[in-house]
Amino acid sequence: GAGVSQTPSNKVTEKGKYVELRCDPISGHTALYWYRQSLGQGPEFLIYFQGTGAADDSGLPNDRFFAVRPEGSVSTLKIQRTERGDSAVYLCASSLQAGNGYEQYFGPGTRLTVT
Amino acid sequence: SQQGEEDPQALSIQEGENATMNCSYKTSINNLQWYRQNSGRGLVHLILIRSNEREKHSGRLRVTLDTSKKSSSLLITASRAADTASYFCATDGSGGYQKVTFGIGTKLQVIP
Numbered sequence: 001g002a003g004v005s006q007t008p009s010n011k012v013t014e015k016g017k018y019v020e021l022r023c024d025p026i027s028g029h030t031a032l033y034w035y036r037q038s039l040g041q042g043p044e045f046l047i048y049f050q051g052t053g054a055a056d057d058s059g060l061p062n063d064r065f066f067a068v069r070p071e072g073s074v075s076t077l078k079i080q081r082t083e084r085g086d087s088a089v090y091l092c093a094s095s096l097q098a099g100n101g102y103e104q105y106f107g108p109g110t111r112l113t114v115t
Numbered sequence: 116s117q118q119g120e121e122d123p124q125a126l127s128i129q130e131g132e133n134a135t136m137n138c139s140y141k142t143s144i145n146n147l148q149w150y151r152q153n154s155g156r157g158l159v160h161l162i163l164i165r166s167n168e169r170e171k172h173s174g175r176l177r178v179t180l181d182t183s184k185k186s187s188s189l190l191i192t193a194s195r196a197a198d199t200a201s202y203f204c205a206t207d208g209s210g211g212y213q214k215v216t217f218g219i220g221t222k223l224q225v226i227p
Contacts, residue, residue, distance in 0.1 A: 033215075042203045042217030043158070056214055091158065101146050101165065101207075104215065106158035 002026065004107035006092050012113045013082055021077040021110045025094030032075050033104060034067055035091040043091050049075060050098045082114045121204060121221040129226050134191045136221040138204030139184075146207050147180055148215070149189050153200035161189075161202075196227045 005024045013019050025032050031050055035043035045059040049069045057067070064082075069075040079086055089111050093104040122137045138147070149161045164171045164180045164187065171178045177190040191198055201220040 035217075040219070042205075042219050045214055045216060048214060058214075093158075101163060103148075103160045103163065105160070106150075108157045 004092055004094055004105050006090075006107040006110050008110060009108065010111045010113075012115060015082060015084060015114055017082050019079050019082055019112065021079075021090050021112070023075045023077070023092030023094075023107060025073060025075070025092070026105055027073075029094035029096055029105075030072070031095045031098040031102070032069060033093040033095075034075070034077050035093065037089045037091055037109070039088075046077070046090075048098075055098065079112075082112075084114045087112055087114045121202070121218045123221060124219070125222045125224075127224040127226065128194055130194060130196055132194055134194050134198070134223055134225070136189045136202050136223070138187045138189070138218055140187075140204070140206045140218075141185065142206075144182075144206040147178075147187050148205045148207075149176075149178060149187075150203045150205060150217075151200045152203065152220070158203070191223075194223075194225045196225050199223060199225045 007022045033048045034046040037043045047057040047067050048055050052069055052072045064080045067077045089109040091106055091109045093106045095102040095104045120139050128134050144166055146163055146165050148163045150158045151161055152158045162173045162176055162178050164178050166182055175192045180187045201222045203217045203220045205215045205217045207215050
């Protein structure tokens with residue numbers, strides 16, 4: 001079946017602009033996660049949804065970052081007033097259920113470049 | 116912040132050799148997972164080992180976990196050029212939900 005998809009695959013934006021990154025999880029997966037991966041580093045947790053609600057947003061770096069999942073499926077990560085330091089690959093993952101031990105399936109990521 | 120720390124950070128071996136990567140972590144865990152990432156294919160889950168398990172096998176992969184030392188190892192036997200990738204360990208906390216923390220990874224190069 002279809003895996004996790006993310007759009008766009010690449011996004012170049014100017015400093016100060018607003019961007020939206022989209023994630024389509026695997027159908028039927030109730031848990032959805034956003035990570036950010038900088039060059040040479042492992043993915044860093046941003047936020048996790050169980051259904052429509054953000055169960056843990058402790059990884060969001062500041063209030064310029066916001067994510068929604070209004071219908072419990074597709075999620076959008078929104079970044080306001082982008083800064084050059086926001087440049088990274090943003091990864092989305094989904095799992096069948098939340099809870100320890102459920103495998104997370106990752107999308108290919110969106111590479112964000114802020115100029 | 117990154118909890119796991121893989122060692123070595125880079126490893127280069129000949130095809131057919133075994134590759135061993137280690138991961139150390141700081142806090143108590145419920146599960147430890149290993150992922151592979153190669154360019155263009157994203158992160159792929161390899162294996163999960165629970166905190167009450169000591170060893171697990173999957174094909175050419177063997178994972179060990181020593182919770183007393185807060186460490187894990189991933190062994191890839193009879194490596195192939197296609198195993199060239201970065202390998203990450205990822206841990207989830209004992210808090211009862213699935214916030215996964217990744218290490219910085221080991222970059223493995225398998226030379227044909």
